[in-house]
Amino acid sequence: MPDPRPPTPGFEPLRTERFRLRALRAEDAPDLHRLVNDWDVAKMLARVPFPYPRPLADEFIASTHVSMAAGSAWHLAITGQEGESEVLVGCVGITRDPESRAAELGYWIGRRFWGHGAASEAAGRLLRWSLANLPIDRVVASALLENAASQAVLRRIGFRESGMGEREFVSLGGARPVRLFEARREDVGAPALAASGQKPILLVAACALIDADGRVLLARRPEGKAMAGLWEFPGGKLHAGETPEDALIRELHEELGIEVQTACLAPFAFASHADAAFHLLMPLYVCRRWTGRPQGREGQALAWVRPEKLSTYPMPPADVPLVALLRDLL
Numbered sequence: 001m002p003d004p005r006p007p008t009p010g011f012e013p014l015r016t017e018r019f020r021l022r023a024l025r026a027e028d029a030p031d032l033h034r035l036v037n038d039w040d041v042a043k044m045l046a047r048v049p050f051p052y053p054r055p056l057a058d059e060f061i062a063s064t065h066v067s068m069a070a071g072s073a074w075h076l077a078i079t080g081q082e083g084e085s086e087v088l089v090g091c092v093g094i095t096r097d098p099e100s101r102a103a104e105l106g107y108w109i110g111r112r113f114w115g116h117g118a119a120s121e122a123a124g125r126l127l128r129w130s131l132a133n134l135p136i137d138r139v140v141a142s143a144l145l146e147n148a149a150s151q152a153v154l155r156r157i158g159f160r161e162s163g164m165g166e167r168e169f170v171s172l173g174g175a176r177p178v179r180l181f182e183a184r185r186e187d188v189g190a191p192a193l194a195a196s197g198q199k200p201i202l203l204v205a206a207c208a209l210i211d212a213d214g215r216v217l218l219a220r221r222p223e224g225k226a227m228a229g230l231w232e233f234p235g236g237k238l239h240a241g242e243t244p245e246d247a248l249i250r251e252l253h254e255e256l257g258i259e260v261q262t263a264c265l266a267p268f269a270f271a272s273h274a275d276a277a278f279h280l281l282m283p284l285y286v287c288r289r290w291t292g293r294p295q296g297r298e299g300q301a302l303a304w305v306r307p308e309k310l311s312t313y314p315m316p317p318a319d320v321p322l323v324a325l326l327r328d329l330l
């Protein structure tokens with residue numbers, strides 16, 4: 001007997017407290033159609049016609065698999081659990097603009113699930129995932145001027161208003177005014193700012209691992225950390241009682257699974273940088289000898305980068321002067 005479930009792209013579902021964001025499946029079409037073929041939902045969405053023809057649900061779902069495989073857009077089902085059953089709550093999607101390092105976020109929630117923070121929970125998660133994992137620096141979104149609820153969602157998850165615009169709404173049969181929003185890394189998922197005027201010094205040890213070809217290892221900050229999505233030198237904060245070398249040996253083992261000796265850590269330069277909540281003091285070491293093959297043990301992406309290519313990787317501002325020094329060294 002053929003497998004009744006058609007293959008869906010290998011997207012690892014994103015979890016939130018109450019929902020799962022997963023690739024849409026062909027069998028979601030009847031539920032998707034029922035939820036979106038609702039005037040109160042469709043009239044807020046730019047690209048959704050009303051009435052919504054049933055075959056369009058199949059076409060849309062199939063198109064999401066193509067765009068996901070191409071790395072151009074991720075349109076996901078928001079699903080929840082009711083007893084033993086999985087229920088479709090709505091959809092959330094992010095679409096990259098091929099011309100710029102930007103992407104657009106959109107979402108809708110079935111009317112039965114309104115009023116419980118579902119949009120903020122799902123859209124917030126996809127926004128953070130996008131900034132942490134896609135080659136983008138900002139995410140944009142828009143909402144109809146009269147759609148105060150959607151604007152509140154965008155503000156709640158970290159978007160800032162960036163102006164007014166106009167957009168064609170298929171369901172409304174013409175152009176309508178919209179409020180435009182934008183979110184950058186520094187707007188999203190950053191720790192709360194220190195309330196006091198005095199900033200504590202944050203001591204972080206970092207290391208430029210250099211391989212036999214003169215390439216430098218960069219690691220991408222994973223989702224959940226401040227500045228997720230930026231590339232950095234492996235390392236981390238000093239624990240109480242640790243020397244910078246002790247901290248690096250520990251961090252390089254925890255993050256990359258490699259063993260390094262103190263004698264192989266050569267002090268190279270340091271960064272002194274005012275952040276919003278603290279002042280970062282970061283000694284940078286260079287290391288050419290270690291044991292083991294570096295692996296992203298905390299789910300972080302790694303890249304071996306030629307010195308002349310280092311500046312094409314977006315990095316925290318504190319690292320920028322260090323990159324110039326490293327290029328001179330190598």
Ligand SMILES: Nc1nc2c([nH]c(=O)n2[C@@H]2O[C@H](COP(=O)(O)OP(=O)(O)OP(=O)(O)O)[C@@H](O)[C@H]2O)c(=O)[nH]1
Pocket residue numbers: 204205206225226227231232233234235236237238280282316317318319
């Ligand atoms: N490791 C590392 N941290 C950097 C670099 N540049 C830079 O500004 N930082 C900052 O230094 C701090 C390091 O914190 P972290 O969160 O990575 O430290 P950690 O590994 O001890 O993390 P944890 O507190 O989650 O356990 C962050 O604020 C980070 O943004 C860099 O090149 N490497």
